[in-house]
Amino acid sequence: MHCHHELYTDAAALAPVRESWRAGTPIAWRRVHVLPDHVFFDHSVHVRAGLECSECHGAVERMPRITQVAPLDMGWCLDCHRQQPRAARLSDCSVCHR
Amino acid sequence: MSRGRRLPTLGTGVGREDVREPPLSRRSFLKSLGATLAAGSLSGCPGGEPPEALPYVVEPEAVTPGRPTFYATTLELAGWGHGLVIETHLGRPTKVEGNPEHPASLGATSSQAQAQVEALYDPARSHAVFAQGARASWTACAQALAEAGGARPGEVRVLSEPTTSPSLRRELARLGEGLGLGWHVYDPSGREAALAGARLAFGRALDPVLRLDRARVVLTLDADPLLGGPGSVRYAGDLARARRAPFAGGPPARLYAVESSWTLTGAHAEHRLALRPSQLWAAAWALARGVGLPGLPERALPLEPGARRFLELAARDLAAHPGASLIVAGAHAPPALQALVHALNARLNNIGHTQEWIDPVAASPEADAACRSLAQLRADVEAGRVGTLLVLGCDPLQALPPGEGLAELLERVPLTLHAGLYRDTTARRCDWHLPLLHGLEGWGDARGFEGTAGLQQPTLAPGLARRSALQILRLLDDAPPRPDLELVRGTWRERLADERAWHEALERGVVAGSAGVHQDVTPDLARVLGGLPAELTQAAGLELHVQLDRRLHDGRFGRSRLLQELPDPITKLTWGSAALLAPEDAADRGIEDGRLLEVSRGGARVELPALIQPGHPPGVVGVSLAHSGPPTLPAAETRDVQPLRRDSADWGGPGLGLRVLSDTLELARTQRHDHDAGRELVRSATAAALARGRGLPSREDPRPAQTLLGDGARPRARRQWGMSVDLTACTGCGVCVVACQTENSIPTVGPAEVRAGRELHWIRIDRYQRQGPDGGVQLEHQPVPCMHCEHAPCELVCPTGATQHSEDGLNAMVYNRCIGTRYCSNNCPYKVRRFNFYYYAAATPTLANNPDVSVRSRGVMEKCSYCVQRIRVAERAARARGQRQVVVQTACEQACPSRAIVFGDVGDPDSEVSRRKAGPLEYALLAELNTRPRTTYTARVRHPHPELGA
DSSP, X not given: OGGGGTXXXXXXXXXXXXXXXXXXXXXXXXXXXXXXXXXXXXXXXXXHTTOOTHHHHOOGGGOSSOOOOSOOOHHHHHXXXXXXXXXXXXXXXXXXOO | OOOOEEOOOSSOOOOSSOOOOOOOOHHHHHHHHHHHHHHXXXXXXXXXXXXXXXXXXXXXXXXXXXXXXXXXXXXXXXXXXXXXXXXXXXXXXXXXXXXXXXXXXXXXOOHHHHTHHHHHTOTTSOOSEEETTEEEOXXXXXXXHHHHTTSOTTOEEEEEOOOOXXXXXXXXXXXXXXXXOEEEEOOTTSHHHHHHHHHHHHSSOOXXXXXXXXXXXXXXXXXXXXXXXXXXXXXXXXXXXXXXXXXXXXXXXXXXXXXXXXXXXXXXOSEEEEOOGGGHHXXXXXXXXXXXXXXXXXXXXXXXXXXXXXHHHXXXXXHTSTTSEEEEEXXXXXXXXXXXXXXXXXXXXXXXXXXXXXXOOSOOTTXXXXXXXXXXXXXXXXXTOOSEEEEESOOHHHHSOGGGOHHHXXXXXXXXXXXXXXXXXXXXXXXXXXXXXXXXXXXXXEEOTTSOEEXXXXXXXXXXXXXXXXXXXXXXXXXXXXXXXHHHHHHTTTTTOSXXXXXXXXXXXXXXXXXXXXXXXXXXXXXXXXTSOSOOOOOXXXXXXXXXXXXXXXXXXXXXXXXXXXXXXTTOBOSSOOEEEOHHHXXXXXXXXXXXXXXXXXXXXXXXXXXXXXXXXXTEEEEESOOOOOTTSOGGGOOOOGGGOSSTTOOEEEOOEEEEEEXXXXXXXXXXXXXXXXXXXXXXXXXXXXXXXXXXXOOOOSSOOOOSSOTTOSOOOSOOEEEEEETTTXXXXXXXXXXXXXXXXXOOOOHXXXXXXXXXXXXXXXXXXXXXXXXXXXXXXXXXXXXXXXXXHXXXXXXXXXXXXXTTSOEEEOGGGOOOOOHHHHXXXXXXXXXXXXXXXXXXXXXXXXXXXXXXXXXXXXXXXXXXXXXXXXHHHHHHHTOXXXXXXOHHHHHOTTOOEEEEXXXXXXXXHHHHHXXXXXXXXXXXGOOOOSEEEEOEEEOOXXXXXX
């Protein structure tokens, strides 16, 4: 529930969330952003580095249905990493693959 | 939910035991290839339907998906508390570490503790109540007990092994008062003899606590304080501190070992004397004479002149260090011999200095009025005084020799119940079997070898119909149900009165100030002398010597695939057991390694493969109690040696027959060569030479260093990782191997694949023999992980760039690029790369896998990564906190009892690893190849007795 304890408590769109809370069964969300199992991605370092959520996930607030906007493949990751200053470049294989 | 990571695989998985599949025909190969491609195009990413995401409905506090949570706990292993810290991911334990706050651990662990996560998820574990072999329920069991419960008081009995759990003892005491319950205890590890020896010397049963860190000279008499005992993890650390450079408090401690088979302590000793079991008394006598024990009767000692001189010099050395020497006798040596050794330690003023005595920690009939012995149970069953018998948490039919008559005893009791983790041999002979919770699933407590109590807290919600030992005991008197937490808190109500004290004890994992207190005792010399044998004779013919197994203890850990595949530190044998023979005996009889022998004693015959072990005393056949295996292991791979023992106090002796059979069994050993071919792989120096300012002789190659890799062209990150292994501290125990396996989800491969040389251990411990200065065989151990060469030969030859050098000095594997040419392994001079010939990972329960590491598929090369997952997590954590310094412990380093391994930033001159690498004893393995390894070794320092052939 999180915020929805307080906000939009009777919104129709949130009925499944309230139902899940009441019944104690999790909502089976469909994944949109999927990384393969051999990629280890850490959100926290990217958030801490000042990256906006929208830079990878797009303008979620304007999406009626969430879609993947970035390819999320290795070339796309490296395109961004290679533009970083040397210390933050982190383009070693073992940064993401272990 | 998080799950073990898997790479896409070609073809199917494999069975649990036999990882070899039937050979594929061309047709079926193409078919499976087509199927895999089709499946790939369906489930490949993107395009396929990804699995659904199921979030928590109510998110638990302090759980962040992707971040581990750590719990301090204490597990009772073979009766003794081991202080541990358990890493859990989303409520699922994945890794065991030592608890730095626990005195029996100091942050390190034993191999057996490392294997506990595997045990927790073992699919062969018992999961249901069984009555007469059929599925039943707890209610039915309670009913059966109630029906039998009308019996007279005192008819209900419990049989268990020694326990150090205060809560379990409290519950047993409650039943003793209410129900007149009789509690019988047997000890399969032979500790009863140690308590009897203490009673003989001091008038009461006491437990010894060794202070090896204070000792300058130590002699062991068929004892192995460094491995397998309740305090071994601590002792290995203490001794390493007393032996490693720089030698602040004088020269390093000197170690002598007198023994009838190899022990790890013997392998680590400066001087070792191999004797027959029947000569041990003579050895103790010679020491007593050398130390000058007053009133010692004169006896002719059946010892060769060499042995006599060894013992004389050792005794003189011990006597020259009063208060700083120590003699340790094996726990299962005859009580009178142990009492003699106590008297010698008192004579050497060691009691209170290098050896302390505390009140017995574990419940045992020798020490405790509350428990009775197995012999008493036998007598009571004979007399018809036992109506119900609960065998609690042990498997006495396996742990005791058949001569103890347990099977007949169980048959004569009207109602028998067995509570255990497995439906084992005893379970199948009892009317009822009750599935027991694993220590990682429930509440409890246990004391360590020196008395410190620790709380056991669950790290996983208990599933299925299992119950704890505390709950099962409450079934006996139909007591009102109480949760385990309440029972354990009840035990500690006085000690940990308020909420704060309880929570502090939970968080730290130990109850502060609960260690045993040294009792100032002096041995009664007259009684000790009175117990000495009238004459000392050496037995003729072959003698048997039985040891607890270095990996499987008394066989109880035999179901662990990790421990079965851990090579024995001495023989490098995995999976199963063998009969150890001296090379002389084998040559006389024309026996080669692996030849099957029929070993007979007292009417029992056992077939065992021969293993010729230099340094083993002639005339002695050595066996260990490695007699069980996982249920899927072929029966031919396990050999039960228990029938050779008369009773549980029988650890060998004369009267052994040996017949050489015509068949052979190929031994599954991981190292078949004994010598380093003059390459000086393990380098060593003597403390005397170091004191004269002479370090290691230089082995510098006069030729200019050559490499195919250009120098200095690589970008270098600020941090540069490296490792140093101190060979003086390393005992070769093998904990690092198991710790590495559990951290990196390294599968086991089974005996057939080990025979083919396909074990997957990322760190191995090489073992070499050399001739000691005293003429005896010495063993040298050397852990070998990936060297992370700066000029890595493997990187040059990979056609796909699957092995790469990182900017911070790691030689990394990119599994998805690997196509399995194995060129890298061919070009690696250290042979540390491992290849997945089959999909071995399929045999590991997925839940036990580390979610931070990829699971490797078939056809992929793998090797030590310096625990890169830990490095990356530590780097991010340091960055988040704004710290410059990144502290990383690799799994092997963290688990090592003797702190032999140090890992860190070699670019930082103040790091411990840099300081070690700057030392005069540091050397690189095969440095002449100019591979510039990041893993280096600190040469072994020995401190031999100058007169013992130096």
